[in-house]
Amino acid sequence: MVGTPPPMGKPYRPKDHYFQKAKQEGLRARSAFKVDEILRRFPVVKKGGVVLDLGAAPGGFLQILADTVGMSGRVVGVDIVAIRPFTQKNVTTAVLDVLADDFDAQLRALYDGPLDAVISDMAPKTSGIKATDEARSLRLAGKALEVAVTRGRPGSSFVAKLFMGGDFEEFREQVRTHYGEVKVVRPEATRGASMEVYLVGLRLKAPAPAAP
Ligand SMILES: C[S@@+](CC[C@H](N)C(=O)[O-])C[C@H]1O[C@@H](n2cnc3c(N)ncnc32)[C@H](O)[C@@H]1O
Numbered sequence: 001m002v003g004t005p006p007p008m009g010k011p012y013r014p015k016d017h018y019f020q021k022a023k024q025e026g027l028r029a030r031s032a033f034k035v036d037e038i039l040r041r042f043p044v045v046k047k048g049g050v051v052l053d054l055g056a057a058p059g060g061f062l063q064i065l066a067d068t069v070g071m072s073g074r075v076v077g078v079d080i081v082a083i084r085p086f087t088q089k090n091v092t093t094a095v096l097d098v099l100a101d102d103f104d105a106q107l108r109a110l111y112d113g114p115l116d117a118v119i120s121d122m123a124p125k126t127s128g129i130k131a132t133d134e135a136r137s138l139r140l141a142g143k144a145l146e147v148a149v150t151r152g153r154p155g156s157s158f159v160a161k162l163f164m165g166g167d168f169e170e171f172r173e174q175v176r177t178h179y180g181e182v183k184v185v186r187p188e189a190t191r192g193a194s195m196e197v198y199l200v201g202l203r204l205k206a207p208a209p210a211a212p
Contacts, residue, residue, distance in 0.1 A: 018189045022060065028084075029060030031121060033189035034198070035159075036064050042183065042200050044157040045069060045117040052107075052115050052151070053077040054098055054144050055122030059084065065119070066091050076111045098122065098143050107147070114153035120144035120160040123196075134165030141171060141199070149178050149204065158201035165195070175201045 018030040027033075038044060045051050047070045053061050056077030065075045066088050077083055078096040086093065096106050122144065124136035141160040148158040158179060162171065176182050179201030186197045 016191070027060055027063055028058045030189060032060035032064050034187035035061045035119065035121070037187040037189065038159060038185055038198060038200060039064065039068055041185070042157075042202060044119070044159060044200065044202070045073075048072040049116035050074045050111070050113060051076070051117045051119060052111070052147065054118065054120040054147070055079055055140070056093065057081045057083045059086065059093075061119065061121055062086065062091055062093070074111070076107075078107070078110070098140065098147070103143075104147075104150075107151075115148070115151045115156060116153065117157040117159070118144060118148035118152060119158075123161065130165070134163045134167070137161075137163040137196075138165075138167055138171060142174075145171075145175060145178070148201070152204045154204055154206035156204045158204070159198055161196050161198050163195045164197055172199060175199055179204055 018033050022030045022032060045068060049069045050073060051065050051069060053065060053075060056062050057079035059077065062075055062077045066086065069075060069090065071090050073090055075091050077091065077093045078098070080095065080097045082095050083093040092110060094110050096103060120141060122140040124133060124140060126133045141162040144160045145158065148156070152158065158175065162168065172182060172184070180203030183200040184197050185200055190196060
């Protein structure tokens, strides 16, 4: 019997170069290289900063973020699945669903101060139906933006992964209304066939003063 030919384009290889590299470097996930590239290219957060990482399991982003902010900073990571504890004292993690009704209150209970960056690598469970997956991805990114705008200090940053699709441009416009500069990034470590990109918002605008 003749087997099914491989799909055209770059094949999906779960154990690719970045997977091996992550393993060698003791990183929890290959995605660590994505945030590393974003942080090298854009001034998202610096030493001493406070970062919220949404969709943080298993913790690849957290490892890079914890090194970036150092011991004078803080990284708060949440996910619907448990994150293996970190020994670094500047990392706090919790099991939270960002779409839950009480998420905002739960997050405040975890960390109540202003944030220097909100980073979301959240990805929905994919259904295989393009429009459904795009809508789910956008919903997660939309919630991340809401958190970033309400909890970020003026001048803070926003990074969110989302699937390129129908409403991508509208979302980018929405991010533009809140941030001084907006970039679209597809990190090198992104898998070949993946439709995902990261939107980077820099310099959160201060809220408009209330009318007298
Ligand atoms: C690509 S993984 C994140 C990988 C992570 N950045 C790392 O470097 O280890 C996407 C994560 O989004 C999480 N996620 C999906 N929906 C979520 C939700 N409603 N609330 C919180 N996390 C969610 C998933 O559980 C999954 O762990």
